[in-house]
Amino acid sequence: MKIGITGISDEKLRVPLMHIANLFFENSLIKFNELEDIDIKVSLEDKFNFASPRERKYAILRKFLEILQEVTGRTQKWGVLTGIRPTKLWHQMVREAVPHEVARNLIKADYLITDEKLAMLERIVDRQLEVVPDLYNLKGEVSIYIGIPFCPTKCAYCTFPAYAIQLNKDLVSEFLEKLHMEIRAIGEWLLSKGMAVTTVYFGGGTPTSISAEQMDALYTVLYESIPNIESVREITVEAGRPDTLSNDKLEVLKKWNINRISINPQSFHEETLKAIGRHHTAMQTIDKFKIAREYGFENINMDLIIGLPGEGVTEFKKTLNQLEELQPESITVHTLAFKRASDMTLNKEKYRVAGDDEIEIMMQESMDWMAEHHYEPYYLYRQQNILGNLENIGYSKRGQESIYNILIMEEVQTIIGLGCGASSKYIHPESGVITRYANPKDPKAYIENVDKYTTEKLKHLNDLFRK
Ligand SMILES: C[S@@+](CC[C@H](N)C(=O)[O-])C[C@H]1O[C@@H](n2cnc3c(N)ncnc32)[C@H](O)[C@@H]1O
Ligand code: SF4
Structure with a gap:
């Protein structure tokens, strides 16, 4: 146009x-x-x-x-707001002790956000402060993100670092060796500074696509490196793809007290799973979830995506209803984003997706379903090229929120990114100024240059935390 x-x-x-x-x-x-x-x-x-x-x-x-x-x-429900995390606007008002009514009017006048979305922001921020009462005072600690860039196959919508593990077998052990080195180096730095770690998050890719032995070795290094690991508030492992989960891997996760895992359906509709290249069935997701429960996992998250190809309200409702039986502790509802380099964007004509009106109905359906089943929203973010210009919302049962998700969204403390595609976000403990540093997405580049990345990271950290 x-x-x-x-x-x-x-x-x-x-x-x-x-x-x-x-x-x-x-x-x-x-x-x-x-x-x-x-x-x-x-x-x-x-x-x-x-x-x-x-x-x-x-x-x-x-x-x-x-x-x-x-x-x-x-009507655009988010008005002219682009490039700013919506919840950060509300946090700023809370920090400045602006009365709620005044805050609502100020944000609305500035960005033309609708009352419905404003109420959502207010609710989420209240919830976050309930879950992490010291949210504004965590700048003296850090969290750690560890990126494992392998998956069984690449999903059509995805641009995360996700190299097909079967085709890159030679790289895996070399990558892990270097990752161990990076974790140990950061561990020494944490120890030298007496720095506490708030949360640890293994993402990717799919961190459970490596073998049970490799996972065991990785968590051994983590436990040996992070000082006072028993005081870390949360350790999450994205076990997203059910086709990567086996009993021996669940055993390893349990052995190392991983307290939160994700097993992600995206959809429970078989045709959709085929169309997006997930290479697992809906039944596999259900089975693996039940087995994880048998192993004693009491905090399981499930990711869904609204607007997957060929899906409308009927298919999406089927997915929601399937969750009724499983009752995971948290559910993250994404809205499909056409990311620039994804297969789905590059071959857009192959994928038929619902129009904006239907996307909005599905979003409303998800909100109603969550309310009815006692899930409350606790974090929210938007992305470019997201269907219906909507958002992603993380819901959970009370007390089962992911602290890491809150910390990363609200940018309240430094997050050190290790491994592939991991972005470090440095928050200056006094000024709050944010700087970023990205590790490469490509495992080969990571393997070749990890010393350089580690040295630069340590320099940044020493500049940030001088004491
Ligand atoms: C980093 S991905 C990894 C999760 C895990 N590997 C899996 O696929 O189950 C985290 C989540 O982001 C969501 N996601 C990824 N790409 C997306 C896209 N283009 N649009 C909407 N959601 C997306 C998916 O729900 C996915 O589970
Ligand atoms: S399994 Fe997850 S990380 Fe891997 S390609 Fe699919 S969405 Fe991306």
Whole structure:
């Protein structure tokens, strides 16, 4: 869609205006003061005096959004909010002790977020502060993320580091050897600083795609390296793909007191699982979940995705109803995102997905189902190119929230990323300024350069925590 804008021609606004336009139309093009070869003409007069460039920018974006909402008859529930974590806005208000009514009005006026979404933010932040009462005082500790970049197969929607394990067998042991070194180096640093670790999260990829022996060796190194590991509040392992889970692996997870695991259906619809290349059946998910229960896992998360190819309200409801029998402690409801480099995006014509209206119905169905079954929302985030411009919401039964998920979303403490595709996020303990450092996604690059990555990481950490 080509949108001709008159009244302003500010290059700095081109990208934010395009982001807003893309919420309504695919691949929008913004043309300033060109009225030929355009599909829509929008007049954005810039005649007011604003206190700051930011105020001017948001006034223009709001006006643009309102015009497009009128033209299309579609409301954007998140208004002009892009690129900022919604819950962080509410946390900021809480930290500044802004009364709730005032906070609501300020956020609404700034971003045009709907009352429904605002109420959700308020509820989630309240919940997070209940679960982690010291959330704003954790800057003196760190959490650790460990990325294992292997999976049985690559799912069509996914752009996480996920190399097919059978095709990369030679790399696995070398990768793990280097990862052990990286964990030990960070362990020594933690010890030297007397630094406490709040949570540990194994993600990827699928951390249970390596063998039971390899998992055992990895957790041995973790336990040997992290000082006072018994005080870590939560250790999660993404066992996401049920086709990776075996009894011996569950035994290893139990042996090392992994207190939270994920077994992810995404959907319980067989045809969908085939279409997205999951290579496991719905029955396998159910069986592995039941076996994990027999092994005594009392905190199991399940991930779902709204809007998978070929799925509408009927299929999604079937998936929700299947959860009724299983009753996992937490459920994360994602909305399908067309990530730039995914197979699904590159071959978009092969995948038929529901329209925005149906996506919204499914989102509402999930919210109603969660409320009815006593799951409460406790974290939320949005992504680019997400269907219906909606969001991902983590729900849990009371007391079963993932602390790591809250910490990573709200950016309240440094998270050290180890392994492949792991991004370290450094939060300055005094100023709160955030800097990032990414390990490579590719195992070969990781294996070759791990010394460099470890040295640079330690330098960052020493700069951050000088004492
Ligand atoms: C890092 S992935 C790994 C989980 C695990 N390997 C698995 O597949 O079960 C975490 C979750 O993100 C979600 N996800 C990944 N790509 C997505 C996409 N393009 N759109 C929506 N959700 C996505 C899936 O629900 C997935 O379980
Ligand atoms: S199993 Fe998980 S990490 Fe691996 S490709 Fe599929 S969604 Fe991505």
